[in-house]
Amino acid sequence: MSRLVSLFTLSGNTPREEHVTVLTRIRGFAVLLATALAVSACGGSEPPAAGGGQPGAKEFSVALTEPDHLTPGNTSSSYSITVLQALFDLPVVIDAKGQPQMRAAESVTSEDQKVWTIKIKPGQKFHNGEPVTAESFADAWNAAAYGPNAWTNNYYFENIEGYDKLNPEAPEGSEEAPKPTVDKLSGLKVVDPNTLQVTLTGPFSQFPITLAYTGFAPMPKAAFADLAAYDIKPIGNGPFALDGTWVRNRQIKVKKFEGYAGPRPAKSGSINFKIYESRDTAYVDLRAGKVDLIQTIPPASAPEAKKLLGDRFVATPSGTMDYLGFPVFDKRFASADLRRAISMAIDRQAIVDAVFNGAFKPMSSLVAPLVPGYREGACGEACVYDVAKAKALFDKAGGFSGTMNLYFSNADPSYEQWMTAVANQLKDNLGIADIQFRKVPAADYLSTLREHKQDGPYRNNWVMDYPSPQNYLQPMWGEGNRMGWESKEFNDLIAQANSAAGMEASIPLYQQAEDVALREMPMAPLWNWQDQGGYSDKITGVQIDAYSPNLDLITVK
């Protein structure tokens, strides 16, 4: 069970949001995965091959923010992933309904959930003509798991046998880790060109859906000759191939890959990913017809965009959530009643309307609506705005004295705006006179929280990795959480749910755990994000979902 946690915690609750691109908020983009429903893990039904749409020789452009890397094993940035999803076919893919489907893999099967057999579809080619084989996957995964490479997605391979040999720990009293003696995972075995056998360190029934993450993409032999060159000109096996190289801070051009034999051939000739520093500018360019698709319309411009674009305004539900966390370790916040009172003093709907133009959904649950097991109103009256009750509860809990510091990072100006609203409401509704902001540099924010240096309520953001209540509850409320909240009852329920027979059986247990977390309220849910995109009248067939922008489906008029 702990393996399951470590496998997923890293995919990035907030990293994609809080790091590299400090200037723009990244769209809440479910990087990873999918439901844990289809554990059966045999070959899923194949989506019908894209029919005879005329492959237009035409190009369209997509607004992007500068990615960090384009080597699949070395990036978890949602911008990189947008590009990589066009360049690579992953073993598995999550469809719009959240169901896992086979893509580059023919099947992913296991008898004991520990030793997995991945059958690769024959006949696939990389953009340079190399065939896609089991070895292509093994090579890529070994490189990512090899510690000295220091690739971002290293941790995803932690539960494959032999991981520790590639990532030896520093001996006691030394900071320097010894160089690993091997550079291949012992748990990866190429049985034949189309069969890869993966041995995990323990049974893990959800392994197949993890293979939908771009970190599990294959890499051709040619990549390893010069990895630095590969990073700006990745060679994939997807419907689009890179055209030229990544021109930093300008553009990434991809063109239809004629040798593509997979299930989703490109319907357009080429895509130009135009790199923008700010989403406001990207939106202005969309209005001016200079860019065809943007995935993040600034919330402030959403009403105007809706009017202007009509049907071409696309709102996609997202798994991303904002919370207000409390430092339970600070004795001024030790009372659950106080925390509930603060939650009740916040007018979520008004904030969503004022700051996010009504685009986000006020939440009364700890998990996002698209997650199985979501219950509307799970929180009950503790998440309902009621000044009188809030004040009564606040007084009953003994009130609050001293300065209340509110923590958030400087990554996006909207944080300050909604925090201002929260501060005003706490001041007016509860009579907390002295409220100060602690706007922490983005580079320092998460370590501030991790080290429990926050002495007041703080912004907590979560980007969903895969649609399961476990992905929300365990990393945020489980052991070692940022609030310093400890509940054996909660932890036991999570443990039970994790070892339940299947997803179906686990949900009621997760819900019980959620009830405990809501009753104690160490962290109050605020709202669920929605991604707002838009496109020009030059393109059709836009089908953005929570898991992929599906750029291969887009046709240029």
Add this chain to the structure above:
Amino acid sequence: MLEAQIAETGADRMKPGSLWYDAWLELRGRVIFWLSAVILVVAVVMAAFPGLFTGLGPYERCNLRLFRKGPDGVAVFGYDTQGCEYWSQIVHGTRASVMIGIAVTVFALLISIVLGLLAGYYGGWLDAVISRLTDVFFGIPFVLGATVILIAFPRHGIWAMTLALVVLGWTTMTRLMRAQVIAVRDMDFVAAARMLGANDRRIMFKHILPNAIAPVFVVAMLNVGNVIAGEATLDYLGVGLQYPDVSWGLQLNVAQSYFAENPHLLVFPSLFLTATVLSFLLLGDVVRDALDPKLR
């Protein structure tokens, strides 16, 4: 004394016939002077005693459900994004903008007068040291330097902002001052004063300063606007002031996202800002005209 006649300043400043008295005579006849003076007095009073203009404190009695509502019978300036009455927020915003603008300029002006006089008058190694010091700070671009400083010290209020802006804002005027002093120091009346036995301090402050200050003074007046806009820019970049401080810069920062649909958010703080800066500029102009003997 002859020297006193060369540059008629000194203790008898406001006596009839003195430079300053003449300046006053000229000033009091000019409409622009009175107009800008009145606006600035109002701005300063507003900054010092906001309670005279509004019954509400900063962020007091905000109703978020009224966000960005335009002007109505109750709130003549409408409401801001937080649903606070905009008029009272703007009144409270006066303090930060006016105070930072004036304080930074005054400190920077004092620094540049002293350093500019020393460097320009004495020349030599003192000039070299001061000029290189100026060069070092001058080489740090304003927004860039301020961003680094303000991010390094995230818990900054109005005074820390002032300090950061002074550190980066004294160099332009110092260089200009130095150039002016160099241009003036070789003039005949300075040589005359020196021959008549005036000491360095007297020559610098009584003879050179009044004749060198005019362009620096103009730049200083403009600098108030510069500083206020610079402060607003830092707010815009998200590294400037923050809650619970209120400033026009912060208000404009919020407004820029919404001004297409809610123009009042942009218009009102801009009006206050423009009126204040305009007054500084015009006042600077008329005072300079009146003071500068060369222009008579």
Add this chain to the structure above:
Amino acid sequence: MRYTIQRLLQAVPVFFATTFLIYAMVFALPGDPIVALAGDKPLSPELLHTLRERYHLNDPLLVQYGRYMLNAVQGDLGQTFTGQPVSELLQGRWAVTAQLAVTAWIFELVVGIGLGVIAGLRRGGIADTAVLAGTTFVIAVPVFVVGYTAQILLGLNLALFPTAGVDEGWPVSYLLPGMVLGSFGLAYVARLTRTSLIENVRADYVRTARAKGLRRRRVIGRHALRNSLIPVVTFLGVDFGNLMAGAIVTEGIFNLPGIGQQVFQSIQLQEGPVVVGIVTMLVMIFIVVNLLVDLLYGVLDPRIRRA
């Protein structure tokens, strides 16, 4: 010549002092850039160590600075945390910012001095009042408000200019951002020129020249204007460096991939090498421009040469 060499030698300590000041300030920023890069991921100590070693973050400040400068002299400005060589990163960006700054600067120079002369010669007239009011307005409105308004009105609604990006190259793509960026300095230049010209037109030597029978045009053009330009030249020299740095806001609004955007991001990410790389170049430009200003001084005002 000796004067020029002397000025060059003076520039050396300034160069090191400024770059070290910036390096130290960036170093003083709170937070750990490597941890920040990893976001919320549980970075293993081994990985952290590897990365810190790779970027020499474990060494003392002076050693880091020394190594940086040593490499910089050899043309190696280090790497960003995403592994791109800084020199390569800056190469493309400098061109963008330089084109932007030059556009703005030309705008300031031509329009600013032009307006200043017009206003100064007809002091109190309609043109003078208009210039004063206009420049005041420009100074009073923050540059980002000017920028957004210009982008929406002139770029989008009237479609006179491209709204964003550098697709159309110089000068088309740079006209609007250049005007926005230069508007502030333009106001200064115009006002300085005006003030200075008014002073000089009334100066004794002009009166003398007029009394000697020289034509007004010649007196103004050859004597008064030349002397009036001294403070203006100072300002314009100074302002070129400011323009390059002031590009942070303008580049953001118009999505120009220049150094302004890069440096703001790098400060927040604490990418010392990038910030210092940019500042080093800025300081160098600044020194060269100042040298030119000093030399120009000599041409405009012969008294300086003797000083």
